[in-house]
Each structure stands twice: as C-alpha cells, then as structure tokens.
Amino acid sequence: MDRNHAREILDQWVIPTEEGSYMGGIDERPILAAANGSTVVDIEGNEYLDFQSGQMGAAIGHRHPRVMESIRKSTESFVHASNIMLNVPRLELHERLGHLFDDPLQRTLFLVTGSDTIEASVDLARKATGGLDILGMHDGLHGSTSFLSRSLSFAWKRGKHAAIAPATSAMLTPHCYRCPVGAKFPSCDYLCLKASMELADANFTSKPAAVIAEPIVSAGGVIEPPPGYFQALRRACDDRGMLIIFDEAQTGLGKTGKMFGYQHQGVVPDIMALSKHFGGGMPVSAVCTSDAVAKKAVANGFFATRSHATDPMACAAGVASLDVIVEEDLPGRAARIEERMKAAFRDMAKRYDIIGDIRGRGVLLGMELVTDHETKAPANREAAEIDRLCLKNGLIIQLRGTGPGRRNVFRFVPPMTTTDEEIDRGLNILEDAMAQVMRTRVAS
C-alpha cells in the first residue's frame, strides 16, 4: 500500500471521526505497517520510537516473544470458546491475576475492552449497594461506549453526545498545579473534595453507588491527586455508603512502578477495572472485586460477559503478559525509567522555561508547557510544533490537555521494556525539537 492508495481509502470509506479513527491529516501522520518492542515502522520504512505504547496496549513492548509464543500455541489448539464453558487459559488467568491483588480484592471476570469494564464495574457497584448515582472526575476518561462509559468521560465533553446516562455527574479533579478552587495544598484540606461532595449530595437523584477515578488521571493530562486525597475520598464514600471504583486501564499492571496504581495511594478500591496491556496486545479486560461485593451484586442479578470475553487465545496471552510483568520485574523497570526520564525533564526545565510542570509515575509521565509560569497560560502552539517535530524525527508521544482551550501536556508512555539507549534516544529527539521551537520563538 502506498500513501495515495491510503488517501483514496480514507476519503471514500472511513467515517472521519476525530477520535479513534485517524487523528491528524494523512500527510502528517505515519501509516503503520509493523511493530517490535518499542519501535513501530511505517509503510515508507521510517522507524519511530513508540512512547505511546500503541494505544497503551503495548506497555510490555510490541509483540513480546512470550506473548507471541502463547498465541502461536493457541492457534494449534484453541482460539475461541463459548463463554458459558470453562477453558484452561481462562481459569489460569483468574488464578494468576488473583495472586497479584491485595486483600480484599480477589474475584475477577473477563471482558474485551476497557469500556466494557467500566459498564460492568458501575453495574457491579449499583447491584452491590442498591444505589444508582455515580460520580467521576471532571478530567476523567473511562471509555467510548455510546452511553454509560462515555457519560462518565467528562474529559471528552458530554455536550458532544446525543444522550447522557442518568445518575452520572462530575466531581472536581484534584489538580494541584491548576487547582479548580484556587486553593493550595496542603492548607486546602482537600477543599475540592469537600465542595464536590456537598454539591453531589444536592445533585444525587437517588441513593449514590460509587465514585469512579483513575489513580492518575491519564488522558485528562496525567494528573496525580495529592497525598491523602484518596483516603479522604474513602471517608467521604463510607459516609454515604458509596464504593470506590479505580479504573486502572492506564495505571495497572506495573506502569506506575508498582503492580497497581492504588498501591501508591494507600487505598484498596472496592472494584478495579483492568484493560490495555493486560492481554499483552490482545483484547481482554478484567473487572476485579472482593468476595463480599461480588456476592452481594450477584445476589441482585449482576452479570457481565461478551462473546469473546473468555477466548482461550486472549486469556493465554493474558497469562503470558502477567508472567512477563512479574518475572521480568516490569514495575521495577518502570520505576527506573521514571527516574531517568524525570531527571532529563528537570534538566531540560533549566534550559527551557516553557516547561511548567513535570508529573506522573513510572512510564506514565506528563510534561505541561506554559508561556508564563505565573499565569500558567497554555503553550498550545509551541506544544503542537514540538509534537510535530518529534513525530517527524521518529518519536511518537501524545498531546493532551487539562480543560477547555488547553492542549499543552505531553503524555509519555514508553513500553516498560524500553532500553536505556532507547529512552535516551527519545529524550534527545524531544530536546532537539524543544530547542528548535524555542530558538524560533526567540527569533520571532
């Protein structure tokens, strides 16, 4: 396939959505043809360091050999199976995953996508509590299914959608760099949480069921709540009979430097959703909960499944992916990548005052660009140009924003298996792009 043929296909056959189909113009973006480890290759043979891990589904590296071997073996035995039958890889995956949790998390069920896990987690919380209302962070993103997970994805702006699920509303994201209530941590004493819960109490349309949150709000701009926030949230939820759902699509399974993002927060969620690299690149996702929550919900009619939710090939890939994460100590590797990248970012910040904030954990890192450190005016134009130059020079990162009119946060998600040499190569491309943009800025 060449670019002209691709252009014809795009012009004639593809629904031209902005999100999820083909972001950016065909002349500016590579058409990918192959991937291996931390590298992807386009149809013209250009190589790119993929510091986005695909759509975060390749955080153990593209085509990890052990995952590929499990898929190869499955092609010789069993690819698809009925979800009302048990199969061996499915059972193994429940057991392997269960061993990774802290008490009281224990029980799991499998689905296909991240959005599926959100739909199911919300239903689980509702059936376990008898409540209905769900709160989500106003910069959060939890999926694109056309009703519930999208309704809880406030970062996507709910006004875009034809209909919004009832009993879903937003609470303020605890974003200390841009505090939504203009306060300062720690003297604020979690004012954003108190204000959110007071408002929620007035807004609830029924008995509340749960809060859904990411331990690090990823797509909304890589925002980590301040220390103690989730403990305060737990108290607020306990007071109202609400459960905590952690969406660990982006923070789970090693990426933050620990096995799960909740382990940095000192709060074990009642329900946890896992997806993205869980299947090592194959689509399989999980809803995880305690025995008590599972039993209450099931007694009230909870179930969730998909035709391909328990396919032996996907489950075998999940087992291989978990084995890689544990046996290759990928959480440890993610922590070392964080140290290396943050040290380089801090160094760059001495040279380029456009860097306003550096944040995140493990291989989920963010860098916010501002034109003025006092006003924190977003450096949207510069960020877009740096992003463009990075891509041109062989580095894929993603540009995100935190709120209306802001598209000034780089999100970096290199696979946890990225070598030091590859990390340094990516950092050099970023630094060169930044230097070039800053030179032009001074000159103009």
Ligand SMILES: Cc1ncc(COP(=O)(O)O)c(C=O)c1O
């Ligand atoms: C935190 C989070 N949850 C859920 C989802 C939805 O996952 P999927 O696209 O697999 O449905 C995403 C997608 O990016 C996500 O970032």
